[in-house]
Amino acid sequence: MANTASAQKRIRQTARRTARNRSAMSRLRTFVKKVENAIRSGATEEARAALNALKPELMRAASKGLVHRNLVARKLSRLSRRVRATEAG
Template sequence: MANTPQAEKRIRRNDRRAAINKARVSRIRTYVKKVESAIEAGVQADAAAALQAAQPEMMRGVSKGVLHKNTVARKIARLAKRVKALA
């Protein structure tokens, strides 16, 4: 239980930020799933387009501090490798 007004405010702020960050991560996961489903379908053009849409979202997650930059770089590299293998 918070003992000071500032601690109460921090709890409220942390709850708001957690909701925003959760939505951001969920959005990124959705984009990644679209790329993976296109890869599974085997359509290289669709997979490449989905990857082009997913990359800015993933990098935005890095700039907002939701994901680590190396994690996103690794995921983008692995997805790009799988998309390239379809050709």
């Protein structure tokens, strides 16, 4: 157990930060799932709208250090390619 006041404060800060990060990651995964479900169902307009809603969420997560910027680029690239494939097919 923490013996100093500063160690106890770090534990409190870590708990708050962990809860915030867990919530943000869950929100991010929900946005990604909406895009994937729309692609799977073949709803082109819905998929495009979900992708447009996902973009700023991913950018915000990267700017806050929640996810790496390369992960954002990779996810957006792959998902937008899949959305374009539903439009073509």
